[in-house]
Amino acid sequence: MAGAIALGGVFLIGTLWYSLVEGWSWEDAAYMTVITLATVGYGETHPLGSRGRLFTIALILLGVVNIGYIVNRFTEAIIQGYFQQGIRLQQQRRLMESLTEHYIICGFSRTGRQIAKEFRAEGVPFVVIDSDMESVQRAQTEGYTAFQGDATLDDTLLKVGIERAICIVAALPSDAENLYIVLSAKTLNSGIRVIARASTEEALQKLRRGGADEVISPYITGGKRMAAAALRPQVLDFVDGILTGADRQLYMEEFLLDPAFCPFVGQSLQKARLRSQSGALVLAIRRADGALIGGPTGDTVLMSGDRLIGMGTAEQLRSLNQILGPINSKKLRRPKNS
Structure with a gap:
């Protein structure tokens, strides 16, 4: 000039x-x-x-x-x-090559931004993918790791390390694009957990058939939460308080029992004394075959492949994690401000 x-x-x-x-x-x-x-x-x-x-x-x-x-x-x-x-x-x-055991968010719309906010509150490593440069710049401005690209393409998913990721969230507005992501993700990493967004009941069924582990419809979920807020407001506030947010005192976490590391496989809850040792409460047990045991008693036997759903403070859950031994599905995380 x-x-x-x-x-x-x-x-x-x-x-x-x-x-x-x-x-x-x-x-x-x-x-x-x-x-x-x-x-x-x-x-x-x-x-x-x-x-x-x-x-x-x-x-x-x-x-x-x-x-x-x-x-x-x-x-x-x-x-x-x-x-x-x-x-x-x-x-x-x-940076992408250094990511491991991370989460991938496809799409940085309103849904993707909320997911990123929750992930950051949990302190988990994640990367955002979006084809729109403005969305990528916005994500980077907010301090997130972001990559510009088409999440439906295998090449894009490989560049963000999908083979090393533990979970991918398909949160694009298009059901068809989310289905492409589900198929590509499962092809490139058969062990990855896939969460997909669906706009319609039909899309929800197709995404499940396509291999998605969980399919969430914002409209169905939003309707259920509004009904719960009207009928059971205190219960909803309590559940929200332990599931999301950065300033909570109680947390919920899941633990996978691996017989190679967990010394309590084959023992009853009463004999394992998990509550007395850690202070954390075992709310439910998901068997390997999918059966759910809510409110397990002291006579409930812990089995290989069980997923324990526990509730407690961050320190109590961390203590429970150490008692159960290393878990191979996810790692217990300390929230940044806990």
């Missing part, structure tokens, strides 16, 4: 000189100034004396300096932009 202004000033000075001092017409003065600054080698428009030639020499030098400055800055901007873009891509590639 400064170089262009300086060049314009030189052009104005040259035109005024040839017009006012040499007595040329404005057209001839402007033409002489242009061919002088451009150093094209044309002859003089009108004969010049010694004074005019000295001024023309100075004008040529000023023009060469200014044009050289403009070209230099322009070239520098192009080169810096190219290398900076390359550096950004390299940094992004290294």
Whole structure:
């Protein structure tokens, strides 16, 4: 910008000189100034004396300096932009390669933003994918790791490390695109957990048939929550307080019993004394075959592949995790502000 202004000033000075001092017409003065600054080698428009030639020499030098400055800055901007873009891509590639046991959010619409907010409150590593550059920039502004690309393509999912991820959330507005994501994710990583968004009942069924582990319809879920808020407001407040939010005191967590690490497989809850050792409450047990035992008693036997659903403070759940041994489906996380 400064170089262009300086060049314009030189052009104005040259035109005024040839017009006012040499007595040329404005057209001839402007033409002489242009061919002088451009150093094209044309002859003089009108004969010049010694004074005019000295001024023309100075004008040529000023023009060469200014044009050289403009070209230099322009070239520098192009080169810096190219290398900076390359550096950004390299940094992004290294970041994606470093992700492991992470979550992937496909789509940064209102649903995706809320999911990202909850993930950040939980302190889990995750990456956002969106094809819209503005959405990606917004996610990055909010401090999230984001990648621009089409989440329905295998190449995009591979770039965000889907083979190392433990869960992917298909939260795009289109049911068809979410189905593509489900199929691609299960193909690239058969063990990944897939959560999908559905707009209609028909899409909900198709996504489940496509391999989604859980399918959530915002309209159905929203209707159920509104009904619960009307009928059982205190229960809903309590459940919300232990499921979401960064300032909660009680948490719920699930634990997978691995016989290779858990010493309590085959024992009853009474004998395992999980409550007395950790302080955490075992609310339910999901058997490996899908059967759910709500409110298990002391006689309930712990079996291989069981998923224990526990409730307690962060420290109580962490203590329960240590008692049960390493879990291979997910790791217990400490909320950032707990």
